[in-house]
Amino acid sequence: MFTKRRGLLLVLSGPAGVGKGTVCAALRAQTTEIEYSVSATTRAPREGEVDGVNYFFKSREAFERMISAGELLEWAEYVGNYYGTPRSYVEQTLDSGQDIILEIEVQGARKVRAAFPEGVFIFLAPPSLQELRNRIVNRGTETEDVINERMNVAEDELELMSMYDYVVENDEVDRAVSRIQAIVTAEHCRRERLTD
Template structure:
């Protein structure tokens, strides 16, 4: 299985992912990205990123070896396909933390990937948005509603949505999703069929 944790920038994807892997009772493998930017202090090649040259990265793109990629500030960031494919063929589950655009690229290439959208807690405040009136200007309220609409629109492209109000709670929900996905009847039936057929 391939799990993706994504969401609007600043929502805390990295914090939730790191907390999940500190426990990691699910034996998930973390997918390491490739980048063309230089390693920062303490960053290790093959642990934090695969650090590659621009020419290497562009060759991987042209060879169709990138599951997804993006360019920020003249540097490439992306996920090489080969390692993920190898792990999945060996029956291992892979976990990615990824920006929204990257997640949509993966969805189109790996339809059975499981996409989890991390939501900012202030979207929840919409529940009492009428209460906001009086304490916030119309401009602030309208901006919040606009952002909320965009986030809800994004959310509909995902399988699950988790509010990141508290990291521990969010991690627990991600774990629940992983456990439930492992109980999907089709996956279990397939593995039984493989056993029956020897």
């Protein structure tokens, strides 16, 4: 009656400053059943980073071959280096029955949605735009011009919430994690995931 359980592809994204990294780290600390997706990059390893653990470190040529061969769910170039999500790593993890989470930007999530529509897409939203601005300002790392640019991008990204399956407000980290855990539990109980 029930098929072998395949893992869930969870995609967590939202505007810069919403707390994706913080929520994802807290989720991973509380939920050992979720594997974190390891990205590929062309940047050099930093001290202490391990290939296959922190990133899959690739030459520029090897990364471009991965792009040409369609081996990436999504990719982007940032500050002269490529970053992307290897399709084979995600597929192998899911086939083993393990859930995997991608913490990516909204544009990357759009690419993953096109390539992997059966994924579970979760938009992490701020309680308000003012709170998002406060979080970015409180980092103390951005100029006023950069803050204004980020806020303009955030407003555009909030318009894309309709492409997500769920919206989780990050008003408080533990509450946001609990909501995501509830989504994972519910998704594992979906009839179409359980039956032949």
